[in-house]
Amino acid sequence: MNKSDNISETNEELAEERAPEASVAPEGADVAEGTPDGAAAAAAPDGEVALDYGENILEVRHLKKYFPAEKNFWGKPVSFLKAVDDVSFAIERGQTLGIVGESGCGKTTLGRTILRLNSSSGGEIIFEGRDIANLKPSELRPLRTRMQIIFQDPYSSLPPRYTIGDTISEAAMIHHIVPKSELRDYTLHIMHQCGLQDYYYDRYPHEFSGGQRQRICIARALAVRPEFIVCDEPVSALDVSIQAQIINLLTDLQRKNGLTYMFISHDLSVVEHISDRVGVMYLGSLVEIGDKKDIFGDPEHPYTQALLSAIPVPDPHYKRNRIILEGDIPSPVNPPSGCKFHTRCPKATERCSEEVPELRDLGNGHLAACHFCGR
């Protein structure tokens, strides 16, 4: 295993640490199709989601990631945790798609599955025009440099015994990004782009603060010249004062290098700041997606409305009507029938518990999965 190829072996190990059985599950759609209760079929929308806006670097179609939840005596899964359940969307090249939703709704699993750090349980992942959902590891390897991930915790994601220079340069060396003779200069150039000074090159991670470490992680991701980066809560572990600096760095790098981001966060203000489009997830499903101004200015789905109503308002004279959601988030092993949100939705009717709402286009690329949105 190399230490800095942060999208390949390192992350696959992390996945295995978290759930050994799930992460080594065989590739393909068998898990989804074999779901004992047939929920996969029930959850599938009838129509195709409209995806044809601009030049899409990524299109995700009916993506599923089911983890085995319970197994029978013979080790065969009998129930599944539907972490990502029939999700479809697209990201235009050079743009940022923010992904929001409560803890456990499947944001990280979605990002990892798109990058093929998890196997998928069904659906397509069209990256630069090619479906990568079922590629073999050897076929995926050349794509690894094009897709990277930045994690929430910059403390645990840097190898402690390697200098910053080694960590950043190793991925570039392994993937032959530049000739060996140019590696040091190239690494220093990437470090400069990320606001890291030359003398950091020979220093070790423990010598740095959280913000600097996150810059190092960003530099390591950038060193292999990716096109697409999943940023998984990249500022959540940082002091508020540092968060803005990292967000500005990501924005700056995107502009200079034409990067595309999928920016996962539960901090709606950060997502509003950085995103072009925003997707809202609930219990493994995408319930609403649209341009930032539509999602934040005119949210259609009752869940999005409730989420946004919780954002603090800086003006003490203005009181926002907070929508308090009753009840706990249901289990993704046994999600509610019909609309998964019906057990907590203030607008639910009888129909909602029976019929799965389709993700419908309400115009201008704004889609929502609610029977009553836009009607």
Ligand SMILES: Nc1ncnc2c1ncn2[C@@H]1O[C@H](COP(=O)(O)OP(=O)(O)OP(=O)(O)O)[C@@H](O)[C@H]1O
């Ligand atoms: N490797 C795994 N094995 C089994 N279950 C998993 C695994 N990874 C995630 N899950 C489950 O999948 C669901 C979605 O988890 P995920 O980490 O994707 O959520 P999240 O939206 O990123 O949450 P958070 O905001 O807390 O980071 C959760 O119920 C989680 O327990």
Ligand code: SF4
């Ligand atoms: S379909 Fe029904 S339960 Fe679901 S969000 Fe719409 S009103 Fe609420």
Ligand SMILES: [Mg+2]
């Ligand atoms: Mg997460």
